[in-house]
Amino acid sequence: MTRDEILRVQPPVAQLLGREVIDIDSVNGGATLGFTAKPEFANRHGTVQGGLIAAMLDAATALALYAVLPVEQTAVTTNLNVSFLQPGHIGAFVAVGKLVSRDRRYGETSAELRNPEGVLVATAVAKLRIIKRRINK
Incomplete structure (x- = not known):
């Protein structure tokens, strides 16, 4: 599998979040992702539950690093x-x-993370541990 194929894999959580890979910067390390928050994501206030917003940001921070890692x-x-x-x-x-x-x-x-009007909804900083990729056979 190539790095680009790995970055575009849609695991179940990505599908749940309606994730779309818009752009990958494999030179500097970066990723632009689209998400679709479904009505089922709403909390008691009618807005997206914070844990789901955090999951969107977790995906973006991770892919930013994945973009520059070797396939292994x-x-x-x-x-x-x-x-x-x-x-x-x-x-x-x-x-x-x-x-x-x-x-x-x-x-x-x-x-x-921004809404369609460009309003900044949330930010995140992540620390990630680089490990050897396990190959599932």
Whole structure:
């Protein structure tokens, strides 16, 4: 499997979040992702539950690092710090993740989540541990 194929795989959680890979920056480390928040994502206030917003940001921060890793490596999130700035309403979102720094064992990334009007809904900073990719046979 190529790196591009790996980055575009839609695991079940990506499908649940309505994730679409819009762009991958494999030079600098980055990813732009679209998401569709369904009515089932609503909390008691009628806005998107914070854990689902965090999941969208987790995907963007992870893919930002995956974009620069060799095929034989992957990464797992060890810390995700999310700041909620505005209520997220049911519908479309765009997340942009960027690689901040990386060494042999860890990567740090950041991401922003915006609504269709471009309003910043939430931000995140993540630390990820780089590991060897397990090949499922």
